[in-house]
Amino acid sequence: MLPLDESTAEYELSVGDSVPDDSLANDSSASHTSCDALGKAAGETPARSDRVAEAIPKKGYRVSRRTGSLRRPPPPAIAGGETAAASVSETLTQGFGNNPFDPYHADTVQRAGYSGRPTEMIGGETSRELRDQVQSLCPPVPGVYGMFDRSGELIYVGKSNSLRNRLSSYFGQSARGEKAGRIIEHTRAIQWETQPSDFAAQLREQSLIRRWIPRFNVQGVPERQRPVYLCLGRKRAETFYIASSPPAKTECVAVEGPFFGAGRMSRVVDALNKTFRLRDCSQQTVFQFSEQLSLFDVQPRPGCLRLEIGTCLGPCAAACSREEYATRVSEAESFLDGFNEEPLIATQEIMDNASANRQYELAARARDTLKSLNYAQRKLGHLADGRQKYSFVYAATGYDGRSIWYLIRRGEIVDVAAAPADAAQYREIKPLMKKWASRLAAGNSRVTSDYPYTVSVVAAWFRKHRKELKQSFAPETAGRKYRHLSRVPVA
Numbered sequence: 417m418l419p420l421d422e423s424t425a426e427y428e429l430s431v432g433d434s435v436p437d438d439s440l441a442n443d444s445s446a447s448h449t450s451c452d453a454l455g456k457a458a459g460e461t462p463a464r465s466d467r468v469a470e471a472i473p474k475k476g477y478r479v480s481r482r483t484g485s486l487r488r489p490p491p492p493a494i495a496g497g498e499t500a501a502a503s504v505s506e507t508l509t510q511g512f513g514n515n516p517f518d519p520y521h522a523d524t525v526q527r528a529g530y531s532g533r534p535t536e537m538i539g540g541e542t543s544r545e546l547r548d549q550v551q552s553l554c555p556p557v558p559g560v561y562g563m564f565d566r567s568g569e570l571i572y573v574g575k576s577n578s579l580r581n582r583l584s585s586y587f588g589q590s591a592r593g594e595k596a597g598r599i600i601e602h603t604r605a606i607q608w609e610t611q612p613s614d615f616a617a618q619l620r621e622q623s624l625i626r627r628w629i630p631r632f633n634v635q636g637v638p639e640r641q642r643p644v645y646l647c648l649g650r651k652r653a654e655t656f657y658i659a660s661s662p663p664a665k666t667e668c669v670a671v672e673g674p675f676f677g678a679g680r681m682s683r684v685v686d687a688l689n690k691t692f693r694l695r696d697c698s699q700q701t702v703f704q705f706s707e708q709l710s711l712f713d714v715q716p717r718p719g720c721l722r723l724e725i726g727t728c729l730g731p732c733a734a735a736c737s738r739e740e741y742a743t744r745v746s747e748a749e750s751f752l753d754g755f756n757e758e759p760l761i762a763t764q765e766i767m768d769n770a771s772a773n774r775q776y777e778l779a780a781r782a783r784d785t786l787k788s789l790n791y792a793q794r795k796l797g798h799l800a801d802g803r804q805k806y807s808f809v810y811a812a813t814g815y816d817g818r819s820i821w822y823l824i825r826r827g828e829i830v831d832v833a834a835a836p837a838d839a840a841q842y843r844e845i846k847p848l849m850k851k852w853a854s855r856l857a858a859g860n861s862r863v864t865s866d867y868p869y870t871v872s873v874v875a876a877w878f879r880k881h882r883k884e885l886k887q888s889f890a891p892e893t894a895g896r897k898y899r900h901l902s903r904v905p906v907a
Contacts, residue, residue, distance in 0.1 A: 512562065512609055513627070516867070517619045519820060519834040533559075539605040546606060547587040554580040557815050558617045559610040560624060563603040563632070572599050572632040575621035577614045599632050612814020615884075618873050619829070626661055626869065643674035644681050645868075646792065648752065653695050653703045653731040654745045656688045662868045669745065670752050671868050675795055680788035687785045690727040691759040692748040694741075703731045705738045754800045760789050802827035802875035807856055808888040811835060811897070823852050823891075827871035830855065842895065853891040 518533060538549040559579045563572040576582030586600045611617040625633050634642070644658045649668030658681045662671045675681050689696045695703075697719055704716050715734070722728035729736040729744060750756040767782035803826040813819045819835035831852065836842040878885060889897045 512560070512607070512620075512624055515620060516623065517616065517820075517822075517829065517832050519832045520818065533609050533611060535607065535609045537605060537607040541604065543587055543600055543603075546600070546603065547584070550580065550583045550587075550606065554583055554608060555610065556580040557610050558612070558614050559608050560617055560620045561606060561608040562624070562630070563599055564605040564607065565602045566604045568605075570628050570630050571602055572630050573621060573624045573628065575611075575617040577617070579608050579610070583608070595632070602632075612816060612818050612820060613812045615812045615877055616814070616820065618877065619870065622869060622873060623867075642678060643676055644678050645671055645673035646675060646681060646684070646752070647671050648745070648748055650699060653741060654748075655694045655696055656685045656748065658682065658685055665866070670749055672752050672796060672799055674869060674872055675792065677791075680784075680791060683785045683788040684792045687759055687763055687789055688748065688751065690722075691762050692744050692751075693727060693729045694744060694748060695728055695731055696722075697732065701732050704734045705731060705736065705741070706734045707737050708734065710734075752796060754793070754797055757793075760786065760793065763789060798875060799827070799871060802871055802878075806874055806878060809852065809891055809894065810884070811887045811889070812884075813887075823855065824874055824888075825856055825858075825865070827874050828865040829867055829870040829874065830865040846895075849891040849894045856891065 512535070515533070520533075536553060538546065538553060540546040540549065556578045558575075558577050560573065560575045561579060561583060562570050565571050574582065583606065586596045609620070611620055642660075644660060645662050647657050647659050647663060647668050648654055648670045649663065650657065651667075654669055658675075658678060662673070686696070688694070695701075701719060702716075704710070716732065718724070718728075718730050718733040718735070720728075723730035723733060723735055729741055731741055747756060747758070751759060763782055763786045767779050767786060770776070770779035770782060806824050806827045808824055810822045810824055811819050812822065821833045821835050822829050823831040823833075833845060833848055836845050
């Protein structure tokens with residue numbers, strides 16, 4: 417076997433090759449430094465195999481002599497001598513990627529020699545090989561995990577309060593034939609990343625699923641259970657629409673969700689656009705408001721019948737002014753805030769009139785739309801409740817003693833910081849606390865963060881763990897609170 421890369425001391429294994437017995441002997445103590453540290457933090461040291469490489473599949477993979485980790489072989493070369501590396505395959509060598517909710521990341525802060533979360537990867541051709549490595553190497557602490565197939569594709573992401581127990585459950589008899597059994601059947605490598613707390617693990621899981629969209633996190637999930645977001649935006653004439661992920665802040669007036677069920681949310685969007693007389697046409701449509709001057713004295717024609725039947729203001733036909741349309745958009749926004757029941761009242765009237773006139777098909781469609789609107793209103797009520805209640809700093813202390821301070825504004829996580837451990841570190845973070853206080857003082861203005869999906873995680877977390885509200889405080893009181901809520905330095 418010939419060395420491929422002297423800097424990383426990796427060797428490529430062809431089919432039928434075996435791993436030398438001493439391939440990991442020279443650096444076995446450094447192979448699992450992160451897991452050893454985890455074991456100490458969790459109160460125990462997991463048992464280890466002296467020959468980790470024996471459990472790693474040989475066909476088409478690389479084995480690192482330095483770490484014993486499973487890596488995907490290099491993709492084929494393309495024109496110009498460059499390598500066509502798939503984005504997902506990078507996770508095999510670089511972990512799961514950047515975590516926006518980890519203030520201890522090496523690129524963000526260097527404190528007490530800490531640089532990011534410990535990550536480990538194992539591999540095996542059979543489920544028994546994977547199970548043995550999970551039981552011997554995986555720590556019983558909170559974290560996220562990912563399953564990779566033979567080609568190196570990330571096929572599933574999950575989280576648990578105890579990684580060892582959760583991953584071990586995939587190999588039990590109860591998992592055979594279920595979704596867990598199908599996942600493990602395709603799995604050839606497992607990677608996990610510890611998190612300081614269950615709350616951090618939930619945030620990380622949602623972030624990874626949104627980023628990678630693993631197929632087993634989507635396949636087998638009925639369409640009615642798939643998350644979508646209700647959006648009000650798309651300039652120059654705003655409209656309601658649904659999206660599988662929150663769009664950029666510059667594209668929308670408001671984003672709410674997640675909601676579950678693209679079908680019923682499509683009915684909600686149709687009813688809202690008709691009730692508030694907002695357009696639902698393509699973005700390719702040319703819009704012309706009544707105050708706009710035209711070079712030629714030609715009256716533009718509407719692109720559909722909605723203007724004639726009174727369910728659209730007609731921004732494409734100069735039938736309304738920009739101010740008139742903006743007024744209807746503001747009324748639509750009030751529905752998202754829970755202050756406007758006009759869509760439900762209008763739909764109820766349509767259903768009653770259709771039923772009285774024996775137009776039963778129309779009445780049935782109105783009934784289905786009304787059910788969808790009621791669902792959306794209930795969900796919006798829960799989100800609005802979370803936005804009203806949750807605006808503070810939340811200190812989440814991890815199993816390793818490190819605490820993360822989350823700035824939660826209107827239910828969304830907008831910033832994170834490593835909690836100070838002493839007075840000197842608090843003086844460093846004090847200017848940030850002043851900025852946080854000013855951000856919370858912005859009131860109830862609808863300014864969403866870069867992570868609007870976190871509102872559902874935050875609301876569900878505090879509904880289930882009400883005692884955790886005692887760990888919250890205002891930024892102005894951080895000086896009095898940090899001694900009680902700060903992390904304990906780890907030796």
